[in-house]
Amino acid sequence: MQTDISVRALRMITGDTWSSSEIHKAQLEDPDNRPIKEKKLKSVDRPSWQEISPESPATKRYWALWDSLHLKDGVLYRKWENDYGSSCQWQLIFPKIRIQEVLQETYNRASGGHFGVMKTLRRIRERFYWDRLRADGRRDIVQRMSNLQSPKRT
Numbered sequence: 001m002q003t004d005i006s007v008r009a010l011r012m013i014t015g016d017t018w019s020s021s022e023i024h025k026a027q028l029e030d031p032d033n034r035p036i037k038e039k040k041l042k043s044v045d046r047p048s049w050q051e052i053s054p055e056s057p058a059t060k061r062y063w064a065l066w067d068s069l070h071l072k073d074g075v076l077y078r079k080w081e082n083d084y085g086s087s088c089q090w091q092l093i094f095p096k097i098r099i100q101e102v103l104q105e106t107y108n109r110a111s112g113g114h115f116g117v118m119k120t121l122r123r124i125r126e127r128f129y130w131d132r133l134r135a136d137g138r139r140d141i142v143q144r145m146s147n148l149q150s151p152k153r154t
Contacts, residue, residue: 024074026095032058032131033093037076040069058131062093069093078129091129099130 018026027033035055039047046066052059062069068079076093094102102124125133 020073020075023092023095026097027076027093030095030097032056032062033076033095035059036062036066036069037071037093040071040076041074061131080129089126091125091127094128094130096130102128 027037035052036059039051047063052063055063065078070077070079070090078091078093080089080091081087121133
């Protein structure tokens with residue numbers, strides 16, 4: 001796995017120069033990512049349900065993905081394989097504080113091309129993952145599209 005791919009994708013989308021250490025820190029500051037990341041840093045073994053049950057619903061959903069979550073250079077990724085096992089994507093587990101920025105930038109950039117909700121979401125999902133990505137992305141992108149398409153009143 002090449003960490004640089006997602007870090008470069010983040011830079012291309014947001015124009016930001018986040019380093020792996022900054023992403024690592026942001027993941028630890030995210031209340032939904034932190035419990036899983038801390039446990040991944042300590043052990044490869046999945047924690048018990050009793051350890052996770054007091055956590056947020058989002059953390060519990062990450063726990064359910066335990067076997068597909070991996071650390072590289074201290075950064076948490078999700079390994080996603082298609083149904084046939086013929087394709088693999090490494091998705092950066094994205095901190096909640098930056099989600100709106102990635103959604104906005106992906107939709108607004110020329111590479112997003114205003115292709116619509118599903119194509120924009122597909123572009124995001126190729127590189128990033130967060131709990132409720134599809135719901136967050138769809139809601140935000142639909143809102144942006146309606147703002148672009150509705151006539152401006154003066």
